[in-house]
Amino acid sequence: MANQTDSFHLFNELSEHVTLRIASCSALYHPPHWSESKQHPDYDLWIVLAGTVNLRMGGVSGSAKPGDLILFYPNVPYSASTGEDGCRFLYVHFDFGIGDRSRILDDFSLSGIVPGAFVSEEAALFRRAFERYRNRSAVSSVRLKGCLTLLLSRIIEHAAESGASGFDPSPSTALPKKGTVRHMDALQPVFGYLHEHLQRPIAIRELAELIGMSEKYFITYFKNTVGVTPGYYLYQVRMNRARDYLYLEQYSIKQIAELLGYPDPYTFSKAFKKYYNRPPSRFV
DNA sequence: AGAAACTCCACAAAGATGTG
DNA sequence: CACATCTTTGTGGAGTTTCT
Structure with a gap:
């Protein structure tokens, strides 16, 4: 496993x-x-x-x-x-x-x-x-x-x-899963890739290719498995990171935008304000 | 405004299961 | 065993929404 x-x-x-x-x-x-x-x-x-x-x-x-x-x-x-x-x-x-x-x-x-x-x-x-x-x-x-x-x-x-794969006894490996149960395992490479490449723009298509799925099916699969769409998950991860960087008080808005793969500080600022209802300059 | 992300839907292949 | 039916997994078109 x-x-x-x-x-x-x-x-x-x-x-x-x-x-x-x-x-x-x-x-x-x-x-x-x-x-x-x-x-x-x-x-x-x-x-x-x-x-x-x-x-x-x-x-x-x-x-x-x-x-x-x-x-x-x-x-x-x-x-x-x-x-x-x-x-x-x-x-x-x-x-x-x-x-x-x-x-x-x-x-x-x-x-x-x-x-x-x-x-x-x-x-x-x-x-x-x-x-x-x-x-x-x-x-x-x-x-x-x-x-x-x-x-x-x-x-x-x-x-x-x-790193346990369950406590004893663990029925989940023996259990015949039916219905709409999805497997997080298939998404492992995606999570790893995402966190590794956060500093540059990531297209959903790239992630789909990573695990050999069509783009549309990947979006559906991801949402059924994780509960949110891949684009939203990526946005959420970036906003969490942005908040952490701001609290460090070591980086300018421009630097944080770069660290998170945004093309420019304006786009970053807009995304940030939408998420936190406050611009990054007035967050901390 | 154009691109990217997303949803909805129809459909198909393959495997699992039911039935005579 | 053979055939029918159902379920799962996946694709692609068309259209809508969101982002930049």
Whole structure:
């Protein structure tokens, strides 16, 4: 499997377009020898509080102890059971998307058991947020959403750091993907190329040629996979970079325009003002 | 105003799946 | 097994929108 690291840039470049929608969140207790086999229509995250959850998913088995997390992808069948002690866990159903895509995690191998050691701080915050949420205290839904964002960020971050292609068990490689699931892998060269050649004008046609697709199909493929069009993604990356350069206070507007592949400072300035509602000269 | 980016749509090849 | 049907993947034309 191709290295996912380049694709993870996406979350930074498009952070303001990330949407997280929590469908439900609750605590559950299951008695000894409970078992179930099902699948969920959306993402589902379990935070094991007590007992052991035995999991079988995508032909791989594992056990989740208190503190561990289990991340389920939509429409992936699994079997879960518990032993002598029963089990207790929090669950949260959610969707996590960017732009037009509501299931952006599908292209990353993150599902399965996440060892508690990697996420202990974030999971603890989420649990406290859940207590407030259960008591219906003011803004607790916003807090819960924030804590889930934090928790998911940590899971993604860990996968990026370790170059991991998933936790154990990882069903995403074994899973027969149907429907409109797109593969981020094919776009790897594009992300690399984009970040490398930011200092000169980049035509969409070049990017399409890079991975051997027709220009129009490339635009469609990119949008279905990433959630925004390639042109918009490029614009977004340039505006993020422009903001960073301005904060450094080391470059003139003219220099930044050059660094970002704009033909002249006027074009850059116009693009910048459109994005940030302020000209670059009055940004910092 | 002209070029580039983008959308929509029709269509085709190839592979997967269903059925008698 | 053979044929039909559906799905996925991809192309290209035509037209619209956005950018410079």
